Amino acid sequence: MAGTTSQPTQPTARTRSWWGWGWADAHPDDAECTAMGALLPGTLSRPLPVPRVRDLAVAAPAVEPPRSLAHLIDADPGDRAAHSMGKAYRDVVRALRGRPGRIPDLVARPTDDQGVADLLDWAGERQVAVVPYGGGSSVTGGVEYRGDAHRAVMSLDLTAMGRVLEVDTEGRAARIQAGTLGPSLEDQLRTHGLTLRHFPQSFEFSTLGGWLATRAGGHYATGRTHIDDFVQSLCVVTPAGISNSWRLPASGAGPSPDRLFLGSEGALGVITEAWVRLQECPRHKASAAVAFTDFRSALRAVRALAQSDLSPANCRLLDSGEAALSGAAHDGSSVLVLGFESADEPVTARLERAVALARSHGGRYDGSGGDGGVGGSKGSPEASPDGDAAVSAWRSAFLRMPYLRDGLARMGAVAETFETAATWDRIPDLIDEVRREVGEAAVKATGFPATVNCRLTHVYPDGAAPYFTVLAAGRAGDEVAVWDDLKAVASEVLNRHRATITHHHAVGRDHRPGYDRQRPEPFALALRAAKGALDPRGILNPGVLVD
Numbered sequence: 001m002a003g004t005t006s007q008p009t010q011p012t013a014r015t016r017s018w019w020g021w022g023w024a025d026a027h028p029d030d031a032e033c034t035a036m037g038a039l040l041p042g043t044l045s046r047p048l049p050v051p052r053v054r055d056l057a058v059a060a061p062a063v064e065p066p067r068s069l070a071h072l073i074d075a076d077p078g079d080r081a082a083h084s085m086g087k088a089y090r091d092v093v094r095a096l097r098g099r100p101g102r103i104p105d106l107v108a109r110p111t112d113d114q115g116v117a118d119l120l121d122w123a124g125e126r127q128v129a130v131v132p133y134g135g136g137s138s139v140t141g142g143v144e145y146r147g148d149a150h151r152a153v154m155s156l157d158l159t160a161m162g163r164v165l166e167v168d169t170e171g172r173a174a175r176i177q178a179g180t181l182g183p184s185l186e187d188q189l190r191t192h193g194l195t196l197r198h199f200p201q202s203f204e205f206s207t208l209g210g211w212l213a214t215r216a217g218g219h220y221a222t223g224r225t226h227i228d229d230f231v232q233s234l235c236v237v238t239p240a241g242i243s244n245s246w247r248l249p250a251s252g253a254g255p256s257p258d259r260l261f262l263g264s265e266g267a268l269g270v271i272t273e274a275w276v277r278l279q280e281c282p283r284h285k286a287s288a289a290v291a292f293t294d295f296r297s298a299l300r301a302v303r304a305l306a307q308s309d310l311s312p313a314n315c316r317l318l319d320s321g322e323a324a325l326s327g328a329a330h331d332g333s334s335v336l337v338l339g340f341e342s343a344d345e346p347v348t349a350r351l352e353r354a355v356a357l358a359r360s361h362g363g364r365y366d367g368s369g370g371d372g373g374v375g376g377s378k379g380s381p382e383a384s385p386d387g388d389a390a391v392s393a394w395r396s397a398f399l400r401m402p403y404l405r406d407g408l409a410r411m412g413a414v415a416e417t418f419e420t421a422a423t424w425d426r427i428p429d430l431i432d433e434v435r436r437e438v439g440e441a442a443v444k445a446t447g448f449p450a451t452v453n454c455r456l457t458h459v460y461p462d463g464a465a466p467y468f469t470v471l472a473a474g475r476a477g478d479e480v481a482v483w484d485d486l487k488a489v490a491s492e493v494l495n496r497h498r499a500t501i502t503h504h505h506a507v508g509r510d511h512r513p514g515y516d517r518q519r520p521e522p523f524a525l526a527l528r529a530a531k532g533a534l535d536p537r538g539i540l541n542p543g544v545l546v547d
């Protein structure tokens with residue numbers, strides 16, 4: 001039955017970093033930064049100072065909002081600076097070097113659809129660019145304005161729309177406002193014994209609307225992991241009117257209206273609400289880690305698992321570099337982190353079958369935590385999946401990684417990730433060539449060797465999503481150019497293998513060249529027509545997806 005819910009919870013007791021990832025108080029201190037930098041040849045001997053808003057030249061807003069909207073709008077320099085960019089490495093470095101992106105003139109925080117519509121109307125009349133902003137965790141330049149074709153720029157922050165409005169426990173679905181941040185969303189659903197079960201690494205600082213607008217990928221490796229799979233219907237406010245799709249379990253009525261807005265990255269409209277499918281909270285969990293000496297054998301094991309009926313919740317293959325970096329193995333092994341969970345049946349038998357399959361492809365597993373530091377816990381509803389040392393080492397490194405990346409950036413290092421997806425026939429060569437060519441480009445650009453690690457984040461019966469981490473020295477003051485060069489080399493390899501420019505990080509502004517090459521021209525024509533019809537004055541997130 002549908003019921004309404006009233007918890008408005010978007011906790012704000014701690015201070016968010018304006019320039020880097022997450023909480024300001026969780027960043028590594030100078031000593032930790034220096035220690036990390038010492039591990040990477042060619043970095044600075046002392047960390048760059050933490051940047052301060054008061055050192056930026058923040059110009060007065062170029063427009064003044066009308067009195068009728070003033071209560072929704074803020075022009076505080078700190079707030080504006082915090083909304084100037086996303087959280088990619090190149091954003092962090094630009095802030096550290098005192099050169100953030102264009103600082104928006106205004107930050108608006110509407111509380112309902114009418115507020116969004118009024119703000120869009122006003123912005124259209126005054127030629128003010130509007131950049132929708134959820135958690136601001138974009139890593140592809142999605143929330144920054146580039147160019148000068150508009151009179152002013154307004155960041156449209158959705159987080160004042162942060163509530164679960166209705167829960168249909170019978171149909172297991174909820175109507176949720178787009179600005180709801182991950183933890184608040186799950187807190188509000190938990191009281192109903194339900195979960196969305198969508199956990200991107202950025203979960204803590206990203207919103208439902210951002211996930212929908214970027215077609216985010218959750219933490220789970222197989223099955224329903226892209227946010228698209230959870231959408232029943234969407235409410236989108238566009239300059240041309242409000243689009244409300246019907247709540248349906250499925251429909252064959254022509255192209256799906258929701259598909260037009262999923263992945264539209266703020267360029268076609270502002271997503272304000274969605275009905276999403278929920279699940280019961282899992283009660284049975286089990287996990288294990290299996291070591292491989294040979295990475296290609298590990299790839300074959302993962303393919304066999306993806307093509308089986310086992311559906312592991314986690315099936316994350318770490319290459320030897322990634323395993324060493326996260327502390328999952330230190331003997332040169334690759335590590336396959338396996339996890340199973342279910343709300344209604346024990347999963348131990350599935351885990352055992354998965355481990356047996358991995359062993360048949362050369363995996364090593366003794367169930368004792370031995371074997372060069374790689375072991376596993378067979379797990380049960382009672383056993384915590386964190387019981388296994390390798391699994392838990394990987395999990396804590398995973399959550400801390402973005403903070404460490406910012407610490408390395410303070411040491412003048414290049415520390416960034418990118419991801420893709422391709423069919424199985426291309427995966428082994430694709431991974432080898434990205435590693436080799438990006439590694440060579442780093443030596444050429446900086447004179448120092450780089451680390452290029454890979455893990456598979458999502459696996460499918462017909463392919464996989466490799467995710468690369470690059471750690472390299474920068475060139476003092478020129479780190480962004482070094483990263484852009486490396487990314488261009490990586491994008492060429494992806495294009496050569498017809499691998500997507502992004503599996504889940506979105507297109508934004510940084511991936512436009514790759515996206516423009518990837519999409520068929522008739523589709524680009526249709527997208528431009530949709531943009532022209534829904535946003536005739538061209539104010540919505542200009543430069544993203546389509547011109």
Ligand SMILES: Cc1cc2nc3c(=O)[nH]c(=O)nc-3n(C[C@H](O)[C@H](O)[C@H](O)COP(=O)(O)OP(=O)(O)OC[C@H]3O[C@@H](n4cnc5c(N)ncnc54)[C@H](O)[C@@H]3O)c2cc1C
Pocket residue numbers: 021086087088131132133134135136137138139142143158178179199200201202205206207208209210211212213214215216217218219264265266267269270271272402504505506508541544
């Ligand atoms: C450390 C880190 C880890 C990450 N891990 C993952 C991961 O595991 N999986 C993954 O998919 N991504 C990941 N990302 C990328 C990012 O978190 C996702 O793209 C996320 O979906 C963005 O959500 P957000 O609320 O922060 O959106 P924002 O960054 O605020 O916005 C992203 C884009 O969506 C648009 N937008 C935002 N809200 C709306 C709205 N309501 N209506 C219309 N347009 C809107 C913006 O204009 C922008 O173009 C990660 C990023 C970081 C920094």
